[in-house]
Amino acid sequence: MSRDRHSRRDFLSWLGWFASLGTFGGISVASARYMVPNILYEPPKSYRLGKPEDYPEGVNYLPDRRIFVVHKGDRLKVISAVCTHMGCTPRWVEEKQVWECPCHGSIFNDKGVKIAGPAPDPLPWYEVTLGRDGRLFVDERRIVPFSYALAVKV
Amino acid sequence: MTQRIKEIVSQNRVWKSIFRHGFPVNARLRSEVITWNLFLHIHPVKVYKESLRFRKTLGLGLISFYLFVILTVTGILLMFYYVPYTERAYQDMKDLQYVVSFGMILRNMHRWAAHSMVAVVFLHMCRVFYTAAYKEPREFNWGVGVVLFICTLFLSLTGYLLPWDQLAYWAITIVTNLIGTFPLIGGKLKYIVLGGTVVGQNALIRFYVMHVLVLPLFAFILVFIHFWRIRKDGGLARPE
8 A cells, every 4th residue: 555645644634724714605605695585574665645635736755665656746756765875865945846854965857867066877766656545555675767757636 | 097998898809809918118019900901911911111101102002092982882772762654753852852851962972073083084094104003013903903994884884874864864875886886796796785785674774783893893803903903013103
């Protein structure tokens, strides 16, 4: 038998390192994965609101949902109230017909397009449809262009 | 008379078991008081006179440590009344201020010490820099100090959310949105920091655990190393 380059001692040492590094490596990876939540108890991204007549003409702010329900004539739209810069709530200024964000001064026109300030993107319009129960259904996962609107008879 | 008292106090088994050395009546026994004590022996037996000059250091490192101690003690006391649950966190904070005995001063001390500590550790860092006390062999300790500074900032950030008021909520909304802009991993990082997509209960408990346990433990260990290093390097940096 030829002389082995590694002794039994070397093998056991290697086994020991493999076991300990494997254990601690495994624990580390498991701990890191543990920190990423799998289920969130957060408000759903699609939900029902009230009936169209519950939202008067103009821009209506819904603080719980952080959206604006924009009701113009017989057209109804829903736009996000989360500034695309850092997440503050822009305020609708009726006289100037714009949304102004108090945090860093971003201004969005009545189409949701940014006209001033550091915000990188326009405020997204969300899809709003009418349910069979006559209530509005908003789906925040679906972003729609400004031309989209829900026709309502009020 | 005093001699008799000293004898009674120190010549018995209880004293000898705790202190092991005699009453400090000479230089050797005085140094033994320091060296035989776990907490006191962080100090050397002798110090260089120039290290004690106030104008040299303004005692900023000492003040930082003192503020850390104040924050720890007031923080632990605050923990007896504060629950990191979104439905009661703000009310608990208000209770601490207006209902709990001495709650107002404890909460205020904690908040003031927190803001002061950020300023003081920054000034301490400036002092170390401008007196060139980071030079060989103190480079590692400077590094430890920088990590401690970052630790202080994170402690400040995580603590800021806990009152769960408007200031807290929006500050953390903005900061986590900033984190979200980090290239490649930003979105995932924000998800892990918040424990979700919104600043809610998950975020509150994560920030709480970081603030009262993980970061203080980390800071404590680093402070220990930081002090240990100064002793090992022969005390505060002196001109050659």
